[in-house]
Amino acid sequence: MMLKIPEVLSDAEVRHIRQLLDQTLWEDGRVTAGHQAINVKSNLQLPLESPIARDLGGIILDRLSRTPLFIAAALPLRVLPPRFNRYEGGGTYGNHVDNALFRVPGTDAYLRTDISCTLFLNDPDEYEGGELIVEDSYGDHRVKLPAGDMVIYPGTSHHRVTPVTKGVRLASFFWTQSLVPSEVQRRTLFELDSAIQHLTADHPDHISIAPLTGVYHNLLRQWSIT
Ligand code: NI
Numbered sequence: 001m002m003l004k005i006p007e008v009l010s011d012a013e014v015r016h017i018r019q020l021l022d023q024t025l026w027e028d029g030r031v032t033a034g035h036q037a038i039n040v041k042s043n044l045q046l047p048l049e050s051p052i053a054r055d056l057g058g059i060i061l062d063r064l065s066r067t068p069l070f071i072a073a074a075l076p077l078r079v080l081p082p083r084f085n086r087y088e089g090g091g092t093y094g095n096h097v098d099n100a101l102f103r104v105p106g107t108d109a110y111l112r113t114d115i116s117c118t119l120f121l122n123d124p125d126e127y128e129g130g131e132l133i134v135e136d137s138y139g140d141h142r143v144k145l146p147a148g149d150m151v152i153y154p155g156t157s158h159h160r161v162t163p164v165t166k167g168v169r170l171a172s173f174f175w176t177q178s179l180v181p182s183e184v185q186r187r188t189l190f191e192l193d194s195a196i197q198h199l200t201a202d203h204p205d206h207i208s209i210a211p212l213t214g215v216y217h218n219l220l221r222q223w224s225i226t
Contacts (some may be wrong), residue, residue, distance in 0.1 A: 040094025127167030
């Protein structure tokens, strides 16, 4: 399931993050590319150990923890510290699948990349190209969102970023390990949760709300892995 999550960051938060990103040093994105990706990746990234990346990542994680749509759709167990990238002058990232596992910084634990996340940090009219294209069995999905909006999509997806031919494209990207590893099960829970939310909004006293909520939790109990 691909899902757009609007307004993860406010305009003020985007401005603050961009001010800091404008003052910092970037490095070649190939330093973190896997064997498959290294030949197709041409962009800049903030060094992973950069204090600015850590601080800005903290802001994003804090906002995500208060974004109900992200929590309902991703059912996050753990989120890897956000990373930051910059594409300009024809920068691009060819078709690839993200690494399945990343070590959680400062620990021996690994995070499984069930869900890939891209948070846009500037507006579509500030650059040309730079579309995120995610492939699934229904074809190509092209994504280019306003600053502060995010898209999530399955970590199993083939995806790419088209060349940025004018201007600069800034984004944060990161991965989430879900309590529910199965994409199909996660989507089923999200659809059930959304239906319960709508029913509750329209008919708060409906007799079916409690049993449906019970079904949701009993499915989550069966399908979640902690
Ligand atoms: Ni990727």
